[in-house]
Amino acid sequence: MANNNKWARILVYAVLIYAVIYYLLPLYVMITTSVKTTEEIRTGNLLSLPMHITLDAWRKAWGTACTGVQCTGLSLYFWNSVRMVFPAVIISTTMGAINGYILSKWKFYGSEIVFAMLMYGLYIPFQVLLLPMAQTEGYLGIAGTTPGLIFVHVVCGIASTTLFFRNYYVGIPDELINAARLDGAGFWRIFFRVVLPMSLPIVMVTFIWQFTQIWNDFLFGLVFSSGDSQPITVGLNNMANTSTSVKEYNVDMAGAIIAALPTIFVYVVAGKYFVRGLAAGAVKG
Amino acid sequence: MAMPALPAARYPNSELEKKMGALAIKNVTKSFGDTHILKGIDIEIDDGQFLILVGPSGCGKSTLMNIIAGLEGPTTGEVHIGGRVVNNISPKDRDIAMVFQSYALYPTMNVRQNIAFGLETRKVPKKEQDEVIQRVAKMLQMDHLLDRKPGQLSGGQRQRVAMGRALARDPILFLFDEPLSNLDAKLRVEMRTEIKQLHQRLKTTMVYVTHDQIEAMTLGDRIAVMKDGIIQQFGSPQEIYERPSNLFVASFIGSPSMNFIDCHLAEQNGQIGVSLQTDSDARFLPLPNGQRLAGRVGQEVILGVRPEQLDVAHSDDNVAAISIKVNLTEPTGPDTMIFTKINGKEVVARVHPRDAKGPGETMRLALDMSKVVLFDPKTELRLE
Numbered sequence: 001m002a003n004n005n006k007w008a009r010i011l012v013y014a015v016l017i018y019a020v021i022y023y024l025l026p027l028y029v030m031i032t033t034s035v036k037t038t039e040e041i042r043t044g045n046l047l048s049l050p051m052h053i054t055l056d057a058w059r060k061a062w063g064t065a066c067t068g069v070q071c072t073g074l075s076l077y078f079w080n081s082v083r084m085v086f087p088a089v090i091i092s093t094t095m096g097a098i099n100g101y102i103l104s105k106w107k108f109y110g111s112e113i114v115f116a117m118l119m120y121g122l123y124i125p126f127q128v129l130l131l132p133m134a135q136t137e138g139y140l141g142i143a144g145t146t147p148g149l150i151f152v153h154v155v156c157g158i159a160s161t162t163l164f165f166r167n168y169y170v171g172i173p174d175e176l177i178n179a180a181r182l183d184g185a186g187f188w189r190i191f192f193r194v195v196l197p198m199s200l201p202i203v204m205v206t207f208i209w210q211f212t213q214i215w216n217d218f219l220f221g222l223v224f225s226s227g228d229s230q231p232i233t234v235g236l237n238n239m240a241n242t243s244t245s246v247k248e249y250n251v252d253m254a255g256a257i258i259a260a261l262p263t264i265f266v267y268v269v270a271g272k273y274f275v276r277g278l279a280a281g282a283v284k285g
Numbered sequence: 286m287a288m289p290a291l292p293a294a295r296y297p298n299s300e301l302e303k304k305m306g307a308l309a310i311k312n313v314t315k316s317f318g319d320t321h322i323l324k325g326i327d328i329e330i331d332d333g334q335f336l337i338l339v340g341p342s343g344c345g346k347s348t349l350m351n352i353i354a355g356l357e358g359p360t361t362g363e364v365h366i367g368g369r370v371v372n373n374i375s376p377k378d379r380d381i382a383m384v385f386q387s388y389a390l391y392p393t394m395n396v397r398q399n400i401a402f403g404l405e406t407r408k409v410p411k412k413e414q415d416e417v418i419q420r421v422a423k424m425l426q427m428d429h430l431l432d433r434k435p436g437q438l439s440g441g442q443r444q445r446v447a448m449g450r451a452l453a454r455d456p457i458l459f460l461f462d463e464p465l466s467n468l469d470a471k472l473r474v475e476m477r478t479e480i481k482q483l484h485q486r487l488k489t490t491m492v493y494v495t496h497d498q499i500e501a502m503t504l505g506d507r508i509a510v511m512k513d514g515i516i517q518q519f520g521s522p523q524e525i526y527e528r529p530s531n532l533f534v535a536s537f538i539g540s541p542s543m544n545f546i547d548c549h550l551a552e553q554n555g556q557i558g559v560s561l562q563t564d565s566d567a568r569f570l571p572l573p574n575g576q577r578l579a580g581r582v583g584q585e586v587i588l589g590v591r592p593e594q595l596d597v598a599h600s601d602d603n604v605a606a607i608s609i610k611v612n613l614t615e616p617t618g619p620d621t622m623i624f625t626k627i628n629g630k631e632v633v634a635r636v637h638p639r640d641a642k643g644p645g646e647t648m649r650l651a652l653d654m655s656k657v658v659l660f661d662p663k664t665e666l667r668l669e
Contacts, residue, residue, distance in 0.1 A: 178356050179389035179450075183403035184377035193402070197393035 034058060034253040041249050057250035061258060065251055067238035074255050076228075077235025081215060082262075084146050084231055088153035089210040095154070096161020096206055097199065101191055103162065104169035105177050115166065121159030129156070130223055137224065144226035152224050153214045160213075161206050168202040169195065204273030212263050232259045307332045308353065308458060308490060313362030315348055315514075322348045324514040326362070330507050333488045335481075339501040340511035341537070349511075350462050350494045355379050367457050377406075382451035383460040386467065388443045390435040396446050397431040400453045421449045441472045448483070461493040465500065477503060498538045502526065510534045529658065532665040535589050541622060544595070544632040546588040547662070550581050558654075559588055561627050565647045566608035573655050578668065586668065587660040590652060592622065595634035598651035606651045609634075611642050623648070 029046060034057050036050045044051075063073040102108075103115045133152055134143065142148035172195065180190045221231040230238075236259045240252045267274070308330050315323040323345045330336045338346040351357040353364055355376035364371050371379050382403075390399050397418055404414045422428045425445050435443055444464060451459060461480070465473045481504055484491055495501055501508050502522045510517045510525060510533075518530040529535035535543045548559040557575030561568055572578070598606035609632075613624040621641040623634040634650055642648045659668040 173387055173389065175385040175387050175389040176391065178351075178354075178376075179383070179385055180391070180402070181356065182354065182376050182381065182383050183450075184406035185402070189406060194391050194393075 030253045030257055034250050034257060036250050038246060038248055038250060057248070058254040058258075060248075061239070061251045061255035065239050065248075065255065066242045067235055068242055074232060074235050074239065074258055077230055077232040078258065080146065080225075080229055080235075081231040081233075084149050084153070084229075085211060085214050085262075088150045088157070088214050089207060091150070092154045092157035092161050092210055093203065093206045095158055096163075096165045097196070097203070098191070099158065099162040100165025100167075100169050101195055103166045105172070105174070105190075105195070106187065115162075118159050118162050121156075122163065126156060126219060130219075134223070144224065144229065146225070146229045149220060149225050149229065149231070152220045153210075153217070156220075157210050157213065161210060164202055164206045164209070165199070168199065172198060201273055201276050204270050208266055208270055208274050211266050215263050235259075307334075307365075307367070308336065308492065309363075309365035310349070310353070311363045311365070313349070313352060313359045313364065315345070315352065315357070316360045322514050323352075323359070326514075326516055328509055328516070328519060330490065333490055334506040335484050335504055336490075336492045337501040337505035337508045338492065338494045338511060339496065339498060339508060339537075340517075342496060344511040345514040346494045346496075346511050347462060350460055350492065353458075353492060354381060354383055354460055379458075380456050381458040381460055382454040382456040383462065384447045384451050384464045386463040388435070388447040388467075390443060390446055390450070392435050395432050395434050396427070396438075396449075399435070399446060400450050403450065403454055417453050421453045424452065425449050440468055441476065444468060444472075444476055448480075452483075452487075457490065459489055459491040461491065463494055463496065466495070466497070480504065498540065502538065508538075510537060512537075527656070528667065529589070530667055532587065532589075532660050535658065535660070535667075539591060541592050541633045541635070544590045544592065544627075544630070545660070546590065546628050546630050546632065548586060548588050548628055550578060550584055550586050550659075552579075552582050557582060559586070561588075561607055563607060563625065563627050564610040568607045570605045570607070570652060570654055572657075572659075578659070581668070585662050587662050589658040589660055589667075590632070591656070592633045592635035593620075594653045594656050595623075595632070595636075595650045596653070597636050597640040598649040605654045606649050608647055608649045610647050611644050613644055614641055616641070623650075 032048075032050055033041060033046075035053045035055065036044070037052070037054055037056070040051060061073060062075050062078075064071055065073045067074075067077075099118070103111055133155075137143040137148045137151065140148075140151070142151060176194060177190060180194050185193065215231075216233065217231070218233040218237070221234045222237075225231065225234065236255050239255050308328070310326050310328040313323055313326045314321070326345075326349060328336070338349060340346050348357065352359050353366075355371065355374065359372070366379055366381065391402060394402065400418050400421060401414050404417060409417070418431070422431060425448060427442070427445050427449060430438060430442055430446065435446065438446065444467075447464070464480075465476055468476060477500060480493075484504075493500070493504060501510075505522050507519065508522055508525050509519045512533055518525055518534045525534060525538055529538065529543075532545070536545070546559075546561065548561065550557065551560055551569065552558075553569050553571070556571035557578055558569055558571035561570060607627075609623075609625040609627065611623055611625055615622040615624070616638060619638075620635045621638045623636055623641060625632055625634070636650075640648075660666065661668055
């Protein structure tokens, strides 16, 4: 019996360790490659540790690498993404919170239909939206600008943010809202004083979710931005596709890590809320 | 509505208005499509009375409570609080306070903030707020809890805070929605007493929803027994206990429940009464004032007997005594429940433990025929 247990345990660990290696190996290759010289990459082994650590590739990816005709590195795109992601996340999260609050606590005639139609938005492939969205942006005069990109992300994010908040708020007892109504509070006071202070976990979930979605988006960034408003995903693509005589894997890797750092950072800082919030939202729904 | 609408405030700002804490519910109905939750409710109570709405789940008592509070609107009918029609007045302007079943304390605020919230929204000055909090905390002995969050309180303490929050408002009408149902048995009895003391001290009109008939009996001045959206009986606790208007009320109120014995109304030697048969005896028991039932002789009736109306017979009262065989006993301490069969129906008698016999033995029980009630088996109504 004990022996059996031991082998089962060894098997479990073997599978787990294999999975860890499988997931971490690419990261290892990215990091080691990004601090190697092009010379070392050409002559050396993909998995070998770097002989001399150099940050030249990082500096180049950030400041001087060519993306198409201009050679200003990824920094420009990085700051474009930052300028775009925060308003987009904050606006879509706020709207999701208010929608969820209404759809769970202030139901009106037909509110279930509104909710069902909003949920339909989760299943629409975004490629379908490209043409009508481009037209709308044209009418609104925000095509190819950062506000235009924010607009797209907000519109496409509302379905999921509303779902998150609505399902979380369904778990808040109606009696609490009724008590506040008897206490003389109205729609907004109940929201800000009673409901919102209880919402930290779901705000964090939605924030992380939206931040990751919007930061990592390539499709909308490619279609709805131009030149000086392009996000980092597009910048990275342009950089990697700009052909020079030698393929600079170390610069590409450094650029890819730069592009991924903010989402990793958000997960590390707020990740515990993510798991907690998902669990909380899953109780009822 | 056939009823003419009363002016919104009949006694504006007068002393009289303050006194009119009374509640009147006039022909209130509530329907969702074809589902009729309330089917014409009429209740009127005087200022300072304690009204109980009691009934099994699904009887509409909580809906009625929400309509009084203004959290839901009636489909038809009128609600009067303090002498004015409040149908179109929002919950916050009805001058009421409510204690919820789940307590509904704001989890992110501490006790002090929970109590102050309603005062804040009504723009009570800060200094006055503090005074109110002190007064309430003292009244409910919870000074030491003021800085805690609801999550750090026990069930009983939360209950106390929920009551404190209602008390802070000093309303003309208190509403309690099954406030004790989440407490353990011991605490429930304690809080029940405390609510009753509170009512005696404040003398404010209270409405209390419960499914617990003991709470209903112990707390209420007036009890409305509800079932299927209809008030089955509305009266004082003693009235409802002694003269239940139908089989449902008779079986719902009282524990152990009233015994129902199927029997025939018969006439013997010029006296009208019922024949009872047990495993060891058969008797004709005449009813006092039996003549009022002369028209029903020969018909089936249901005899309703409270367990305490079946007591041990002493030698001198053999008129309405019958010998029974004990099937089972249940000692509760002060009394012992004797289970037997009369006319084929299981019957419980509540006797003094000293008098109880063991299973298989026979004993003589006296029926207090002046207190028994009779029901019509078809209409289930009590026979006058």
